[in-house]
Amino acid sequence: MTYITKPKLHHPSLKRNAVGFTRRDYEGQVSTLCAGCGHDSISAAIVQACYEAAIKPHRLAKLSGIGCSSKTPTYFLGASHGFNTVHGRMPSVLTGAHLANRELIYMGVSGDGDSASIGLGQFAHVMRRGVNMVYIVMNNGVYGLTKGQFSATADKGSVAKKGAINNDAGIDLALMAILMGASFVARSFSGDKEQLVPLIKAAMSHPGAAVLDVISPCVAFNNHKGSTRSYDYVRHHNEALNRLDVITGSAPITARYEPGSMVEVEMPDGTAVRLRKNAPDYDPSDKAAALARIQEQDSAGEIATGLLYLAPGGGTLHENLNTVEAPLNRLGEADLCPGSAALESINKSLR
Amino acid sequence: MPKQLSATNDFVIKFANVNGSGSASANELFARSILRMGVPVSPRNIFPSNIQGLPTWYEVRVSADGYLGRRGGTDMIVAMNPETWKRDVAEVAPGGYLFYDSTRPLPASAFRDDLTNIGVPLTEISNANYSDPRQRQLFKNIIYVGALSALMDIDPKVIEALFAEQFKGKEALIGKNVEALNLGRDWVHQNLDADICKLKVAPADAVGNRIFMEGNAASALGCVYGGATVCAWYPITPSSSVAEAFERYCRKFRTDPETGRTKFAIIQSEDELASIGMVVGAGWNGARAFTSTSGPGVSLMSEFIGLAYFAEIPAVIINVQRGGPSTGMPTRTQQADILACAYASHGDTKHVLLFPKDPHECFDHSVAALDLADRLQTPVFVMSDLDIGMNQRICEPLKWDDSRRFDRGKVMSAEELEAGRDFGRYLDVDGDGIPWRTMPGSHPSRGAYFTRGTTKNAYARYSEEGADYLENMERLQRKFDSAKAMVPRPVQHRARGETRHGVIYFGSTAPAMDEALDRLAGEGLHVNALRLRAFPFQDMVAEFIAEHDRVFVVEQNRDAQMRMLLSNELAIDPNRLVPVLHYDGTPITARYIHGTIRDRLAQYQVVPLKRAVS
Missing domain, CATH: 3.40.50.970 (Thiamin diphosphate (ThDP)-binding fold, Pyr/PP domains)
Incomplete structure (x- = not known):
């Protein structure tokens, strides 16, 4: 499939978004993943979300680690700069890129091996620092590229394709992200585009560390009976706590909501996020309640999805560092170099 | 009275302290005061991997000739740490000096009979003048600096000026420190023979405008x-x-x-x-x-x-x-x-x-x-x-040329992309192996590329083709070769006399090497020297080695790593590169380099030029 190039011609009638791009402009190369892979659905959701949110493709940088999930940035946003880094270390590279230029949107793509095993440390620390990014984990509970070993997010007791039983406790990356200080934490399912696309849009509007743990079945190695990451299993155990409507710009409000069933949150960039509650008692701004609810549903065998946690405020990395508004990569000699007179006075103080 | 070492502006004094006791700033004050008198000093901290309570040393080499490498040996020990007393006293050169706190009497067995013992009751003086325990400790350090300044003829005005700079705006502290300094000075003047210490500091003009x-x-x-x-x-x-x-x-x-x-x-x-x-x-x-x-x-x-x-x-x-x-x-x-x-x-x-x-x-x-x-x-x-x-x-003082601009290298601008300039991230358009790059976010539709650690073609597309891989790896090698012309060049020191021997060194070995070369030359043993400043090696490094029968490679590790790198990268017969290695964790000394090279030259039966002509 690598050799197939997508035709670049667009049908003239394709609809353009507010910044003049068609949906096709957000696509990348043809995927080389297995047919039916959940990751391809997530890539498609990213394309849709960026199109709908009218992101200028070149103002977004996409970064990833290593693994099946980390290959996906080639399959979306072909007009964006991308960086396929090293295994488990995307968060640090993204942090450095973000320090260099605070104006771009940073999308980090990772998998469960990349984030929960080798990269668990960087996953935790990038959340602590409030790096302004969207961090998508394409979570399938299995190592695909190396052919079917359990990953650290596989549930205890789940069964591998060849029959092995996982004895180790699974890591819940959404729970962990909340604990580590991420300010926007959501979980979704690659098979539920209606839920996923608005979550990605909201995450891009969110200033701070936004994490999406997206369950994404592996058709080759983890889609069998006994797996808790198969299409069937996730469809039957998915309990969405809420649904989002994300309204960018001045789109008119058309949806009607039952009283008390809707919460509206305005993002700093003007985007309005409406939260339709499936669980009326669930308040995603309450950290302790969010942690408890996720664990309760997990104990009941249910996967809590939707916007799980949205911090009511809090500093982002650049705010904490108090850096200037201009991107650091654009500062020149006049801003950065103190010059010969200053050096002479330093010399003087050292005699 | 034992035979006494006698030297002006040329000795090594070592302070033995306990870390965390505030001695570091007092010791630095001592070194700086000599520097301010125009006499070159090179201090070295010798400290353990520890924050408080373990032994620490501060060695100050005073050298009128301006030798800044570690000399080796100790002429005076300031023994402030009872725990290390024995080894500290043992390492002083015969005829040297033992400066210590004489508040509590010590048995005769604690002393050597070939050293001059200078006891000053530091704790007693400090306790008599200060009541706060922390002050007692800190000012005891200043008191010993005062005592040493009196013994060595260090100008107290210089130290007072240093206090004034250090505590600018905190006038009370200046007075307090001067007071402590004088407590030490006064005790020495009142109780000791003015000439008990023959290690002296005399004003000189050997520092110039250099910085510390x-x-x-x-x-x-x-x-x-x-x-x-x-x-x-x-x-x-x-x-x-x-x-x-x-x-x-x-x-x-x-x-x-x-x-x-x-x-x-x-x-x-x-x-x-x-x-x-x-x-x-x-x-x-x-x-x-x-x-x-x-x-x-x-x-x-x-x-x-x-x-x-x-x-x-x-x-x-x-x-x-x-x-x-x-x-x-x-x-x-x-x-x-x-x-x-x-x-x-x-x-x-x-x-x-x-x-x-x-x-x-x-x-x-x-x-x-x-x-x-x-x-x-x-x-x-x-x-x-x-x-x-x-x-x-x-x-030398740091220098900056205000007309200097950052060299940002080959970055293709949005304007160049807009003008339709071809962009291939790994394309060698200039023949130097260095490709052009674009910055993320700079152009709406051109210049975006995907960066990866996997193999790729010149346009940054994933490729496992052997030809693409080879082209890329060979270009990287060309790029590395291009670096030779950009990195700092080696510095050569030609010996005064003809010689078939060379020495290569680099980094912190430099001051010890300079001194060793002088010593060797003083004995008529001439060696040409090349100080490496960068890798990859320029052609002149290979030429330098080719000019000599044997080249000593002086370095501070066990495996002669630079020698390996030289033989490997320049395809040189390792037998022509003679390792001179020092790696016990202490900085290399001129004594060591000089001794090792002299002995090796003797093995090669090099007749010193002096003897040959006389």
Whole structure:
């Protein structure tokens, strides 16, 4: 499939978004993943979300680690700069890129091996620092590229394709992200585009560390009976706590909501996020309640999805560092170099 | 009275202290006062991997001739640590001096009969004048500086001036310190024979306008002047003070006076993997970035260093080397990361290394490293070490030319892309192996590319084709060859007489080597010398080796790493390169180099020129 190039011609009638791009402009190369892979659905959701949110493709940088999930940035946003880094270390590279230029949107793509095993440390620390990014984990509970070993997010007791039983406790990356200080934490399912696309849009509007743990079945190695990451299993155990409507710009409000069933949150960039509650008692701004609810549903065998946690405020990395508004990569000699007179006075103080 | 060593402006005094006792600033005051009298000094901290309570030493070499290497041997010990008393006293040269706190009587067996004992009741004086325990401790240190100044004829006015500078704005502290200083001076004048100590300091004019600075601070300042905006680091001895000094200088020079906002970003990361990752991310996105670390950090960073080499991303790594392997000797010096850095990471990799000899070059090389990293789009190492990094050293004043501009290398602008210029991220359009790059976010539809650690073709597309791989690897080799013309050139010292012998050295070995060359020349043993300042090696390095029958390679590691690198990279018969190795964790001395080379030359039956002509 690598050799197939997508035709670049667009049908003239394709609809353009507010910044003049068609949906096709957000696509990348043809995927080389297995047919039916959940990751391809997530890539498609990213394309849709960026199109709908009218992101200028070149103002977004996409970064990833290593693994099946980390290959996906080639399959979306072909007009964006991308960086396929090293295994488990995307968060640090993204942090450095973000320090260099605070104006771009940073999308980090990772998998469960990349984030929960080798990269668990960087996953935790990038959340602590409030790096302004969207961090998508394409979570399938299995190592695909190396052919079917359990990953650290596989549930205890789940069964591998060849029959092995996982004895180790699974890591819940959404729970962990909340604990580590991420300010926007959501979980979704690659098979539920209606839920996923608005979550990605909201995450891009969110200033701070936004994490999406997206369950994404592996058709080759983890889609069998006994797996808790198969299409069937996730469809039957998915309990969405809420649904989002994300309204960018001045789109008119058309949806009607039952009283008390809707919460509206305005993002700093003007985007309005409406939260339709499936669980009326669930308040995603309450950290302790969010942690408890996720664990309760997990104990009941249910996967809590939707916007799980949205911090009511809090500093982002650049705010904490108090850096200037201009991107650091654009500062020149006049801003950065103190010059010969200053050096002479330093010399003087050292005699 | 034993025979006494007698010397003016030429001796070694060693202070034995307990760390955490506040002795460091008193000892520095002592060294600085001699410097202010125009006499070159080179102090060295010898400290354990510990914060409080363990022995620590501060060795000050005073040298009218301006020799700044470690001399070896001790002429006077200031024995302030009972725990190490025995070994401290034992290492003083016969005829030397033992300065000690005589408050409590010590048995005769504690002393040697070939030393001059100078007891001053420091604790008694201090306790009589101060009641607060912390003050008693701190002022006891100043009292011994006072006593020593009286014994050695150090001008008290100079010390008072130093207090005035140090405590500017805190006048009360100036008076208190002068008072303590005089307590020591007065006791000596009242109780001791004026000539009990024959190690003297006399005013001279041998320092000139040179400055006295730590290499780590100079490296940090170089990163400020070189335009680094992102620093990501993880604390590790002996490099931590690089990032700390960078922050200090940035706060001073890079903070907007009106808004208080900063033109720099410093992250103390979770580990070295993350610090180099951040540097790579920032470099990829067009900010000048560096990390400072030491050997264990380089090991951890190696995977990323390979990525930066292969994906061609600028990164500067300041490696303040310490004793290895493993945790090794964290507070001792070595030059033992040469190979680990030159070939860091898996696969075929090679990296640019710079070897500063002193703080002045730490500054220059850090500036150069930031330019080279951008120009070559690759990691560049500044190979400092603990001896230069954590000790104050006299060096030429730092210089800056205001017309100098950052060399950002080959960055294709939005205008050039707009004009339709062909862009292939790994395309060698100029024949020097260095491709062009674009910055993320610069052009709406052109110049975007995907950066990866996997193989790719010249247009950055994934490719496992052998031909694409070879073309890329060969271009990287061409790029490395291009670096030869850009890195600092070696410095040659020609011997006064004809010789078939050469010596190659680098980095912190320089001052000891300079002195050793003088000593050898004094005996009529002539050796041409070449000080390496960078890897890859320029042609003149190979030519220098070819000119000589044998070339000594002086370095501070066990395995003769530079010798290996020279034979490997320049295809030289290793038998022509004679290793001179010093690696016990102490800085190499002129005595050692001189002795080793002299003995080897004797084996080769070199007749000193003096004897041959007489």
